[in-house]
Amino acid sequence: MDYHEEQKKNDIKKLRELLFQLPEFCFEYFRGIEPTTAEKTRLGYAHDLRIFFSFLLEYIPSLSGKTIHDITLEDLDGVSAQQIEMFLDYLSYYEKPDEDGAVEEFQNGERGKARKISAVRSLYKYFYKKEKIKGNPAMLVSTPKIHDKNIIRLDVNEIARLLDEVESGDKLTKHQRVYHEHTRVRDLALISVLLGTGMRVSECVGLNLTDIDFENNGLRIVRKGGNESILYFGDEVEQALRDYLEQRKQILPLEGHEDALFLSLKKSRLTVRAVENLVKKYAQTVTQLKNISPHKLRSSYGTELYNETGDIYLVADVLGHKDVNTTRKHYAQIEDSRRRSAANVVKLRKEE
Structure with a gap:
């Protein structure tokens, strides 16, 4: 098989595995954006949305006791712009246990935060356009300002x-x-x-x-x-x-x-x-x-x-x-x- 086709196939397989770690409505979302996005973009969105849903379960009182698979579109509709801003703040530093139970530390700079809010926006935009949720709070949240870095290059x-x-x-x-x-x-x-x-x-x-x-x-x-x-x-x-x-x-x-x-x-x-x-x-x-x-x-x-x-x-x-x-x-x-x-x-x- 051609190298690029092999890469596509691997990305599709990884996405399918990740989908089983997300709420059920995400199957519809990823099918819906498939014609307009590349495989790696969708895979990146899946990773970022998993972090978003984990945050909601941990910090949103109304979702206490639920698992990721229990989250519904009604729950998604109940999230406020302020809570999405809390998510951006959370991304600055958070901890998660790895497969062996050890605690892993994660940090996101402005670029990492911008990518993740882009995934959240895409999700809300899709279901708002489909009239399956009443509001789109993600559009009320500003994207972190990305400061230009000096280009590092060899002379x-x-x-x-x-x-x-x-x-x-x-x-x-x-x-x-x-x-x-x-x-x-x-x-x-x-x-x-x-x-x-x-x-x-x-x-x-x-x-x-x-x-x-x-x-x-x-x-x-x-x-x-x-x-x-x-x-x-x-x-x-x-x-x-x-x-x-x-x-x-x-x-x-x-x-x-x-x-x-x-x-x-x-x-x-x-x-x-x-x-x-x-x-x-x-x-x-x-x-x-x-x-x-x-x-x-x-x-x-x-x-x-x-x-x-x-x-x-x-x-x-x-x-x-x-x-x-x-x-x-x-x-x-x-x-x-x-x-x-x-x-x-x-x-x-x-x-x-």
Whole structure:
């Protein structure tokens, strides 16, 4: 089965399992939003709604003694906007027992709270529109203000040092160098692809051998939402890929992983987590002050592309942002710097 289809299937299975941990009316809700939402969005909503219903049972007196399965639409209709605001406050810090009975601590910042209130809003909106509840208190609750973070990225010199380290492995530990001997060529190709195209890590691990087009130096990827796109790469990425493919020919993959471009030492498709750990391992040898992830490599590419072209629409298109304002917000610092540099370009009085 195709990697992306496999991912969809797994998300659907996880959602079905979660649905049995939610009130019965949630079956109707998730069927209703299926045509307009992606699998991962629905799965995220299910996780967030489970937290919301657990909060209601714990803190709403009228629901005392009930279980999640006992919650009805009438109960949902009885929740006030103030109680939903209490839920947002609760998300700042709460505790839950894990499967072994040990207490786990959870914290949510403004982004985590915004995602969870979005799930609650979607639920209320659906049943209010269906006229199955009388009110929509979730719409009266403000979304937490999300403050823009400074973009953490590698500068040009750090990128060069990172690629040098992937090739040499000089700063790795003795234990890490043992594995580096077997993964160096693959790791260089993988990190070159991330840095040279700006693709998401999920798009990178989903690459198949048939997705490479050396005639046009393009990589076919599947974006979030399932749309296909072509990202183009330069000579350095081409060379790294060609070197890896020579090595890749000698590997006999596990059954079901024959098409995967990037393979683990176990000869199966690399996972997102594995790539995250791989990037972190090498990045720590280059900078201790920046917490570099695959997403930060994506930001590094976006920054360089914008610095070279000044075209925010091109950056948005290549990065796969549906709304250019998302891109503009992320790279606002660079735009501000460019505007400042323009201040001294225009001279009011020409020197003689």
